[in-house]
Amino acid sequence: MELIRGLHNLRPEHQGCVATIGNFDGVHLGHQVVLRQVKTKAQELNLPSVVVVFEPQPREFFAGSQAPARLTRFRDKVERLAEQGIDRVVCLPFNRRLASLSAQAFIEQVLIRGLGVRYLVVGDDFRFGCDRSGDFNLLKRSGDEHDFDVVNTETYEVGAERVSSTRLRQVLADANFVLASQLLGEPYQISGRVIHGRKLGRQLGVPTANLSLKDKQPALQGVYTVLLTGDDGVVRMGVANIGNRPTVDGVRPALEVHLFDFKGDLYGQRVRVVFCCKLRDEIRFSDVSALRTQIEQDLQTARGYFEEQDMGSGQPVPLAHNALRL
Incomplete structure (x- = not known):
């Protein structure tokens, strides 16, 4: 697996991919369902699978010590993404410059010029850009204009509840390591x-x-x-x-x-x-x-x-x- 740090390290040969964007904190079973969705489409289109992550995570940048606890250190996250068979991880430094990008500029600089994305998998509640002004509908319109598809992520449930990083943090706070293992697919x-x-x-x-x-x-x-x-x-x-x-x-x-x-x-x-x-x-x-x-x-x-x-x-x-x- 290839790790690329920053947009400036993207090269012309990195153009064209099936991608998803998110924190992927924990790389739990819910994340793994999304990753399989990305990999399946990448194989179908004969394109590399790409995960775009941020470091620090956006809420850590804005909230500092008040941000949610970190489930997975960056190195562990990258290793777990590699274990899931992802071809490429693009890590964007989340700083004031990136935080100030408009939603449209993010699409143009990251998705179109940077990655040349052909197929994008994100949640329908995904927000991005300055003041979180970008949403799923904007991505769909941009995809129609620039010839790339945008689809919803698939969800995964354990015990009739959606598996999420928020739920996993609470389970760990409760010291329920058996359930944590079920949400992660391995012990915490x-x-x-x-x-x-x-x-x-x-x-x-x-x-x-x-x-x-x-x-x-x-x-x-x-x-x-x-x-x-x-x-x-x-x-x-x-x-x-x-x-x-x-x-x-x-x-x-x-x-x-x-x-x-x-x-x-x-x-x-x-x-x-x-x-x-x-x-x-x-x-x-x-x-x-x-x-x-x-x-x-x-x-x-x-x-x-x-x-x-x-x-x-x-x-x-x-x-x-x-x-x-x-």
């Missing part, structure tokens, strides 16, 4: 490279693997049982804290994972962390001693959780056979 996970932190976990006797969340507000907040896979492909059990770490004056969202009985070194490795069960919310403790006591309780509870799974009682750990691919 976060991947990233293990970086050096402040070594506070080591000082507390619980060394952690730290993953930066790139200042993106995560969809999860709290302490969870997790499964982690690193470069060696081994699945390891542990406990993760995801949030701002208020007791130690954390200022940026971070994911910290403590692995049971692990003595190795994960620095620099790209790991995947699958979330299994929520233990508690993230809270501010009166002092580090109180935090250490709670961590010990968390570790004991987490070990009990995994022991129950091994014995076959309770809900199974929500893993698919290919859930931890690297």
